[in-house]
Amino acid sequence: MPRVVVKPEVCIGCHLCEVWCVVAHSRSKNILKAFLYETPRPVPRVVVEENLPFTLPVHCRHCSEPSCVEACISGALYRDPLTGRVEHDAGRCVGCYSCVMACPYGAVVMDEVNRKIARCDLCKEMGEPTCVKQCPNRALVYQDSFTS
Amino acid sequence: MFSHLLPEFLVERRSDRCIKCRVCERQCPNGVHHYDTELDLMFSDESPCVGCQRCVVFCPTNALSVYPHPTTYRPNASWTREKLQDLKKQAETGGVILTGSGNDKPYRIYWDHLVLNASQVTNPSIDPLREPMELRTYLGRKPDTLEVEVCGDKVSITSRLSPNVPVETPILFSAMSYGAISYQAFVSLAMAAKEFGTLFNTGEGGLPREMREKFGQNAIVQCASGRFGVDPEYLNSAAVVEIKIGQGAKPGIGGHLPGEKVAANIALTRMIPEGTDALSPAPQHDIYSIEDLSMLIYALKEATNYEKPVSVKIAAVHNVAAIASGIVRAGADIVAIDGLRGGTGAAPKAIRDNVGIPIELALAAVDRRLREEGIRHKCSIIAASGVRCSADVIKAIALGADAVYIGSAALVAMGCTLCQKCYTGKCAWGICTQDPYLTRRLNPEIASQRLVNLLRGWSHEIKEMLGGMGINAIESLRGNREHLRGVGLEGWELDVLGVKGAGE
Known part of the structure; x- marks a missing residue:
């Protein structure tokens, strides 16, 4: 599956992946504008789980049999058979959060301001995911190994 | 209070x-x-x-x-x-006020008062990008005479040769033990040494078993006063065995790794119980004379079947030349000298800042003494302390070193900023700490690459400077003080260095 793979042994828990995820999903793509002047500020789609000293960024796994897609009541979540990615059509999302409860990894984030969900879209339009590019310790690796 | x-x-x-x-x-x-x-x-x-x-x-x-x-x-x-x-x-x-890193006091840095020569008109300079340039250095004792036997087209050496270890660049990583630095930092040094074809030094904390097969041939293993982790397998896994007598940052002082740093794997490597303090006595208690040192040198040679050079590392102190002469006569194949600005993980500040002599003077004095006594070829000299750039390396070689040790420079390459708080065990850069939350900050994949880049950059620069002097092998520069001139130095300093003043 195309996905961001984490190397927990070198994850330093800096949460910079969350910061840059917000920037990547902002309108301006500028860190200062995104955080200080854009409202509403986008929610980060990656969440760093902590049980110190262990830290683990959790991204959408783009599962081959995604529970979130099964749970989706509106058809907003679907799996693209060509790319292997789980996609989210925000226009159809009704904010029921069924997928949040269904995801076994806790990788679906609630965007309460917009009453929608947010999950890792692998920065589709930007080539390599921003969190992977910005990770200071190379703890995140983009694996684009999907074959349909 | x-x-x-x-x-x-x-x-x-x-x-x-x-x-x-x-x-x-x-x-x-x-x-x-x-x-x-x-x-x-x-x-x-x-x-x-x-x-x-x-x-x-x-x-x-x-x-x-x-x-x-x-x-x-x-x-x-x-x-x-x-x-x-x-x-x-x-x-x-x-x-006692503790500190880390090296002496930061404004003692004269002789590297900055020495300038290098270059070829102009009367001899051609060499372009290292177009012509071969040799940095490979062999560490170990060289024979008194070289006898060869010519048999038809074949030439063979009949003299008995001592074991020599080749390094691809005359820059080695100084002794920094696993325990003092994190496993990640230790492995990074080993990975970089292996990739570049040089040596790292285990320090006195042993060599973790899982690293022996992969990195042993790039390791200098230390046998220090605490004898941590020393057994025949450890000695035989290495390229060079080093007896540590002293350290530039704290001559005459032992070491103390607090028990809280002695985690399971460190305890296993050091062969001490988990959580106990690792105390290195100030002297080696079986070495109170040159004769005693000779016994240990030969015990180690015996244990390694005379297949590995044995190095003796001392701190640069007042009569370093005479001590070095004794060390060579005791049978050492390599003499490592650590000067006033050598680093440490922890030392009393009073000692770090006031004991020892600058490496430049010590190195020149040792090289000259050994030449005068006709025993310079019997050992390689490794100079250590405060080597900050490729120019320092090349000046050390012109003053008589075979190679240099870099410790602080290697740590800085990995992330260290010389904040001098190594002794607190809270290194924010994941180097001098055993806290698992902090050690993971050092990704060996990245850190080793930074070290290799450093070695590559310095080696290129050394080649450029050698070429400028019209020399195509580092061997030809060793102890060649004609390529150095002093600027702003007093007469006695020039005499000790054996260098002429600029313009002379």
């Missing part, structure tokens, strides 16, 4: 840039930064700040600046701020 100490650093946060992402708070092991959820504000308490610059580098919006605190006592050339602060610290604690 109410503390009279002034903060060392000032932390400045630009509110127009701070996005309250809390990266600084998470990166600081000293608790300088703090996020207040109630007020949605970041606060900084600079008193515990050590100036390691981790937060500054990691701040994604460059909102932070950390610089020496401007608060000062009345300026006084004798009673400096540092002297007053140390004095107050001792008045409050009654303890």
Whole structure:
């Protein structure tokens, strides 16, 4: 599956992946504008789980049999058979959060301001995911190994 | 007791840039930064700040600046701020002032008073990008005479040769033990040494078993006063065995790795119980004379079947030349000399800043003494302490070194900022700590690459400088003081260095 793979042994828990995820999903793509002047500020789609000293960024796994897609009541979540990615059509999302409860990894984030969900879209339009590019310790690796 | 100490650093946060992402708070092991959820504000308490610059580098919006605190006592050339602060610290604690890294006092740095030669008109310089340039160095004892036998087209050497170890560049990593530095830092040094074809030094903390097969041939293993982790398998896994007599940062002083740092794998490697203090006595208690040293050298040679060069590392002290001569006569194949500015993980500040002599003078004195006695070929000399750049390396070689050890420079390449707080075990860069939350900050894949890049860059520069002098092999520069001139040095200094003044 195309996905961001984490190397927990070198994850330093800096949460910079969350910061840059917000920037990547902002309108301006500028860190200062995104955080200080854009409202509403986008929610980060990656969440760093902590049980110190262990830290683990959790991204959408783009599962081959995604529970979130099964749970989706509106058809907003679907799996693209060509790319292997789980996609989210925000226009159809009704904010029921069924997928949040269904995801076994806790990788679906609630965007309460917009009453929608947010999950890792692998920065589709930007080539390599921003969190992977910005990770200071190379703890995140983009694996684009999907074959349909 | 109410503390009279002034903060060392000032932390400045630009509110127009701070996005309250809390990266600084998470990166600081000293608790300088703090996020207040109630007020949605970041606060900084600079008193515990050590100036390691981790937060500054990691701040994604460059909102932070950390610089020496401007608060000062009345300026006084004798009673400096540092002297007053140390004095107050001792008045409050009654303890010895500890510090890390190398001597930071303004002793003359002779590297900066030596200039190199270059070819002009009368001899051609060499372009290392177009012509071969040899940096490979062989460490070990060379034969007194070289006898060869010619048999038709075949030439063979009949003299008995001592074991020699080749390195692709005359730059080795200094002794930094696993325990003093993190496993990640230790492995990074080993990986870089292997990739570049040079050597790293295990220090006195042993070589973890799982590393022996892969990295042994790039390891100098130490046998120090604590004898931690020494067994025949350890000795035989290495390329070189080194007896550590002294360390430049703390000549005459032993070591003390606190029990809280002795985790399971460190205990296993050092062969001591987990959680116990690892105490290295000041002297090696079986070496009270050159004759005793000779016994240990030959015991180690015996244990390694005379297949590995044995090195003896000493701190540069007043009569270093005579001591080095004794060491060579005792049977050592390599003499490593660690000077006044050598680094450490922990040392009493009074010792670090006041004991020993500069490596440049010690190196020149040892090289000259061994030449005068006709025994220079019997050993290789490794110079250590305060080698900061390729020019320092090449000047050391012109002063008589076969190779240099770099410790601080290697650590800086990995991330160290010489904040001198190694002894606290809270290294924010994951180097000098055993805290699993901090050690993972050093990714060996990245750190080893940084080290290899450093070696590559320096080696290129050394080749350029050699080419400029019209020399195509580092061998031809060794001890060749004609390629050095002193600038701003006094007569006695030039005499000790064996170097002419510029213009002479």
